[in-house]
Amino acid sequence: MPEYDPVADLYDLEYVHDHDVPFWLALADRENGPIVEWGAGTGRIALPLAATGREVTAVELSGAMIGKGEKKGGAVEWVVGDMRTAKLDRRYGLAICAFNSFLCLPVLEDALAFLRNAREHLEPGGLLGLEVSAFTPEELAEQPGGPSLRHDLSREMPDGGRLDRYSLSRYDAATQLMGMRLFYDLYDASGDLRDRREHDLEIRLTGRDELLLMLRLTGFRVETVYGGFDREPFTAGSDHLIVLARR
Ligand SMILES: C[S@@+](CC[C@H](N)C(=O)[O-])C[C@H]1O[C@@H](n2cnc3c(N)ncnc32)[C@H](O)[C@@H]1O
Numbered sequence: 001m002p003e004y005d006p007v008a009d010l011y012d013l014e015y016v017h018d019h020d021v022p023f024w025l026a027l028a029d030r031e032n033g034p035i036v037e038w039g040a041g042t043g044r045i046a047l048p049l050a051a052t053g054r055e056v057t058a059v060e061l062s063g064a065m066i067g068k069g070e071k072k073g074g075a076v077e078w079v080v081g082d083m084r085t086a087k088l089d090r091r092y093g094l095a096i097c098a099f100n101s102f103l104c105l106p107v108l109e110d111a112l113a114f115l116r117n118a119r120e121h122l123e124p125g126g127l128l129g130l131e132v133s134a135f136t137p138e139e140l141a142e143q144p145g146g147p148s149l150r151h152d153l154s155r156e157m158p159d160g161g162r163l164d165r166y167s168l169s170r171y172d173a174a175t176q177l178m179g180m181r182l183f184y185d186l187y188d189a190s191g192d193l194r195d196r197r198e199h200d201l202e203i204r205l206t207g208r209d210e211l212l213l214m215l216r217l218t219g220f221r222v223e224t225v226y227g228g229f230d231r232e233p234f235t236a237g238s239d240h241l242i243v244l245a246r247r
Contacts, residue, residue, distance in 0.1 A: 003104065004041070007199050008064035010184060011042050013155045013163050015099075021048050023229040024096055024129065027244075028054055031127050033093020038083040038118060039101025043069035043076055049096075050075045059086050084113040091123045098131040103203035106177065108214075111206070115218035122247040128220060131242045132206060134227070134234075140171040140178075140205075149183075160189030176205050208234055208241055220245035 004011065024045050028035055029052075037046045040058030042065050050056040057077045060066050066078045079086060083097070084105070095118050105111045118128055152165045166183040179202050186195040206214075212222050222245045227238030234241060 002062040002064075003201060004062040005064040006197070007182070007184070008042070008062055008068050010163065011065065012044075012068065013157065014153060014165060015041075015044065016155070018044070018048075020098065020131070020229050021045060023231075023242075024049060024098065025052065027096075027127070027129055028052065028094055031094040033123060033126065034090070035094045035096065036088065036092040036121060038095060038097040038114070039104060040069070040076075040078075041065050041099070041101070043072060043074065045096065045098055046076045047072060047074040057088060057090075057092070059083055059088070084110055084117055086117065088121055090121075091126065092121055093123055093126050095122055095126065095128045096130075097128070100132055100203060102130055103132050103205060106202055106204050108204075111204070111214060112218055115214055115220070119219050119247050124247055126247045127223070128215075128245050128247070129242070130211070130215075130245070131240055132211075134207075134238045134241045135171075135205060136237065140173070142170070146170075152182075157186075161194070162187045162191075171205070178203050178205055206241075208243075211241065211243055215243065215245045220247060 028049055034055035035049055036057045038059050040046045040060045043058060046056050046058040057079060059079045059081045061082055063080050066080055070078055105114055147168045147170050149166050149168055152167050155163045157163055164185045167180055169178055169180040171178045182199045184197040185193060188194045215222055224244040225234050226242040227234035228240050
């Protein structure tokens with residue numbers, strides 16, 4: 001079962017941010033042709049892009065995530081597919097892989113397979129925009145006594161209930177894998193616990209130079225590296241790593 005299927009109903013409650021969307025809209029404004037988003041989730045970025053009148057294809061592994069995206073309406077062409085292997089029978093001017101979808105590929109070979117596939121789907125001169133989270137060594141360090149439970153978020157739900165999410169995470173520097181166990185508590189409007197879920201997610205972290213090397217190995221020409229959505233330089237303290245690379 002795709003990793004995001006069991007929590008697709010909670011995704012839009014968890015991730016309410018949109019501070020990255022203007023960055024992708026501005027990039028789309030600059031680049032020509034249709035747009036593909038790889039690992040598009042529930043359309044957090046694909047839908048505002050399509051709202052500008054551009055043709056947008058959204059590729060997503062989880063049918064449940066696509067189901068949530070489709071319910072929002074909008075002119076996105078949804079494709080259930082694996083970003084490593086999906087064949088879309090057309091080429092795009094701009095490809096986006098954002099908000100850690102790239103990190104969902106747990107093995108280096110998977111990441112390379114995706115980049116080769118993404119390149120195949122770009123017109124010559126087409127642009128890939130890739131964004132992942134960046135972590136400081138302190139954030140990744142094992143805490144004495146093991147990982148501790150963190151309260152990540154609390155959200156009011158449309159029916160008056162509440163969602164609380166807690167997590168435990170552990171990073172293994174040898175494999176670059178970060179394992180996260182997420183704990184969801186859902187309360188109804190009267191404050192009674194109505195559902196409790198646990199969900200495991202694993203991501204493979206990457207650094208700037210590894211990512212640039214992967215892009216070069218798969219036939220891209222790296223154009224720009226940013227450390228955030230205001231186009232600031234990438235530094236040791238950056239929260240984001242954004243790379244723009246051309247076919
Ligand atoms: C953190 S979410 C980001 C979603 C979206 N890009 C956003 O900004 O909200 C990662 C998404 O990547 C999808 N994903 C993971 N592996 C994938 C793969 N091999 N092919 C396509 N989608 C994948 C997951 O199902 C999930 O919806």
